[in-house]
Amino acid sequence: MIFTVKAEVSLKRGHFDPEGDVAAKALRDLGFGVASVRVGKTYTIKVEAADASEAEAAAKEMCRRLLSNPTKDDFKVEVLGFEGRSG
Amino acid sequence: MKRARACVLRVGGTNCDEEIKVALEELGLRTDVVHMDWLEKGDVHKYQLLVFPGGFSYGDYVRAGAVWGKRVVSKIRRDLERFIESGRLVMGICNGFQVLVESGALPGGDGAFSETPKAVLANNSSARYECRWTYLRCENGSTPFTSKIPVGEVLKIPVGHGEGRFIVESEELLRELIKENRVTFRYALPSGKAAEGAYPFNPNGSEYDIAAICNKEGNVMGMMPHPERAFFGWQAVGYGGPEGAGDGRRIFESIIEHIEGL
Amino acid sequence: MKEGLVRSICKDPPILAADLREAADKDLVEISSAMGLALSLQEMKAIQGHFGRPLTDVELQTFGQTWSEHCIHKTFRGEIQTEGGVVNSLLKSYIARATMELSKPWCFSVFEDNAGLVEFDEGHVIAAKVETHNHPSAIEPFGGAATGVGGVIRDILGVWGEPIALSDVLCFGPLDIDYSELAPGIKHPRYIFNGVVAGVGNYGNNMGIPNVSGAVLFDRNYAGNVVVYCGCFGILPKSGYVKDTKDGDLAILVGGRTGRDGIHGVTFASTDLPEESEGLRSAVQIPNPLVEERLRRAVIRIRDEGLATGITDLGGGGISCATGEMANRSKLGLTVELDAVILKEPDLAPWEIWVSESQERMLLSAPERNLGRITEIFREEELESCVLGRFNKTGRIRACFKGATVCDLDLDFLYNPPRTTRRASRASAVRKPLILEKPKDLKVELLRVLSDPNIRSREEIVRTYDHEVRGVTVVKPLQGFEGGHNDAAVLKPLRGSWMGVVISCGITPFYPDPYWMAGCSLEEALRNNVAVGGRRIAILDNFVWGNPEKEDRMGSLLRACEACYHFAKAFETPFISGKDSLYNESPMGPVRPTLLITGVGIIPDVRRAVTMELKRAEDPVYLIGVTKEELCGSAYLRVKGVEGGAWPEVDAASSKSLMDALTKAIDAGHVAACHDLSEGGAGVAAAEMVLGSCLGMELDFRQMIHETTRSDFVLFSESQGRFLVEVREDQEEEFKKVFKGLPARRMGRVLGERKLEITDLEGGKISVDLEELAYAWRGISWN
8 A cells, every 4th residue: 555654854852943043033024923933844755555554664764764864853754644556 | 197096976966076176186196076876886996085075966855965875875885884994085075074974974983884874964053055265273183184284273265055064963972073083174263263153254053163074093084165165376366376275285185195105 | 709719629639729810800819818929919910821721729839939029039129110210120230230340250159049159268168148037036036036047057058068157136126125015916025035045046056156246236116026137157169069950960858857837938028027926836937956967967078079969958938949949040940749758747738848948958959870879978967858859951840749740830930020110219317406415424424325235245145155166266256254345256267277257247227317327337347347357358238128018118228229339339348148138017117227237358367367355555546537426326326315416427438448558457467456436436445445355445535536526426426437446566656657648546555454544525534444334334224
């Protein structure tokens, strides 16, 4: 089955986020009451797996091996759904 | 013509390969620019120096240097391990430094590579790309990359990057790097005092003003500044006579002296 | 519309056909608009009269693209009716005429190809091209600006040039303008600014081409009409310039895949921006510099191996224009197999494939025997390519899709569109008296002008562009650690030669008279070039104007073109390439007529290039040129919100003799530093030299050669043809000899301390220390 997995890679809590700070300032300039902004990346991955837990495990490994750098990033993986072979 | 040979690697998105070749050839070193995908097993052993140049490898998608870094691991890790363990030199400049960090070659682990990266070159604190000249204080003059530069001497070399803020995974590792003398260059004030984070002297907010580090053995070095852009005097008009040499030349001279002796 | 005029003739692939034979005028107009062709009634009627058969949508789109303002420059090539008679083609009567009459032997290829080519040294030529990308940048600033850079780089690749430098000139609305002042649908200048600067930087940095020259202007007028100029400069061996497509050669498409992005970019650039421009986003192309970087390597390798017979880039009009132009240029024909095109998405209609403006694509022609090697190079550089078809002798451009012929047009007719007629009214600015009280404190006035967004340091922008990559930038946009702004950039493109390329620009849209505005832009481009040591300058023109169908816009365009002819002749600087962007109109009105002149000069030895920062205390400082009371449109009056007085004019003869003398002095080594006087006049130029240095300057304005009555006027007049020069103290006598009989006067000296000291006409002293200057110039408002 093909599973759709969402992997979110974001900066570790407390880690300095210059891009988020710039966005926060720009939003404040526009009049929004923004306390802070954190920037992350979302990867929507279609992965072939036997079941949801295998899909999740595969996505976690992808995060560990490429999509995140443990020095600065945390990641979170969520299985969104699947498509059977028959469609 | 020198005996040794250098290989400047490239992949799609690499763009500083030519000027590095110019600098090395100017010093008499035979230099090939080789696409990493064309490398056959064992090819790297024809060379005494491997350079990972600057650019935006694979568009810097995912993270700067990450995709190339992982491809190094999956494609040429064994060859590269042997290359490094044999004492030959590997240098990463700018994007090349990011690649070496993402592949685990810098700061390095117990072997030539750590299994996961132990450091990262994160977004500049200014949240912008920064193209400017920096003052670099030499912290260790006894590596193969710095043997012609006394400790404490200040070089003028430009940077050009958006992700150059060097951070390591732990305080402990930072202390280790300092203690083991593996920080080779730090961003400094014109006087030679460390920048202590002061922008724009430290252009990216790197911890401990780190501009360059090397591995334990000292034969793998990564640096964010571009010595190939400060090789000729005319590249640095206003900092010296156009006739003379730029400060970056001394890094390349150190390298060549070393590999000629291998 | 009369029923049955446009009908579907095929469902898969979807093809429409229009039978124009029975169409009434209003039907023709309707068809043009419904299919997004942007063709006028006159043009539709010409097509109607030519064909005795129905036309497919693919064919009509071909006319829409090929006959667009963007592709064929119908205004510049058209007929213009004026009170004084008819002007037959602005291009032939003014721009190209100057080049023809000057007939410089070093012009290698002008107004013919994707870029202008001039000789560099014996074996090499320089390629130069400047484009505008205003409309796309107004809709999607990041993508619009980035693809502007990508497009102009491909123009250089399209003449087999190795790109060595980029330039960008940007005009925005005030960044602090209130939202309530913007018309509906207009994006805030801050948003546009951030996106455009990021887009320009991103593409150039990713490609590894240094961005070395440019300007940024702010004015309320640009709030509704952002202006984005992108330039690219390249070098190639003379023998590498091959444009000789032969009968039987293959047409090879390489690079990015073809998709719906950028459908109708061309016709979109040829009409006013409508209020609901959000819906037009599909017209914006998506940038991918990573692919273009690989294209660059592949193109240069193919050039060096001599494998191809022709090359052109895919820009406006996509495959339809690139194939048509290549076939037409060699008086050949071509049949294109649209099935061969590699698509991003599967269900594109044939006409969409035909006109898509997907980025990062090039078209090559090559003999079949070289196809294998060419494909191998593409594979090595990770590029996709396909063979579109084979050139033949038919003189027709045909396209087939799934076995059906969907387009079959005679190139002769396609490339000879009906002449457009425009009407021009007389356009000269009316001079008003200047009423302005004497200021109380000149120092405050100077700091105010320095802190104006149009004068302030550009460092925040320029640092985000890599100007050092490739390692050949000798004179940089920002000088040294202090970051003073040099007048022009110098590059050393060849390893074995000290010769340099000098790139400069001139843009003075704030002078109200179109004739003198154009003259001043041209003079400024030359002045900047000469200030660093450039000579033998070729120039490029880029007009950004409003709707040319309106008589007043056409009138000022005509006057500007007249000036281009006169001053190009007088300064002996040929135009080599140009591009106009018309129809810059928004709900907030027409764009301020804006002419960018780009100068491309050479310097025999880059070691002689001169920068703007002061070099040595006690060196004498000279002001070259005559200061007149010319303040209308100046930075000083704009800061004060005052109009009136005389605007700057150009005295070409005097200015040229000064420039020639300066070049002589630079070559002889007399000049330690030089800065041209432009916006903000002598006051700002002097302040900038101090700001960009570790030294100071002392100037006595009573020594100045001037024709004014007041101290603030000598300080801020924007008279053309002037330079501030630091002369090497030990060579002052020789320097004076070079300028014998010319207006050059010693004004003061370089100080060891970082400050600016001025003595005004009444003997009053002004002293500004570095901190005050820096606060103002680096962006702290002085009001």
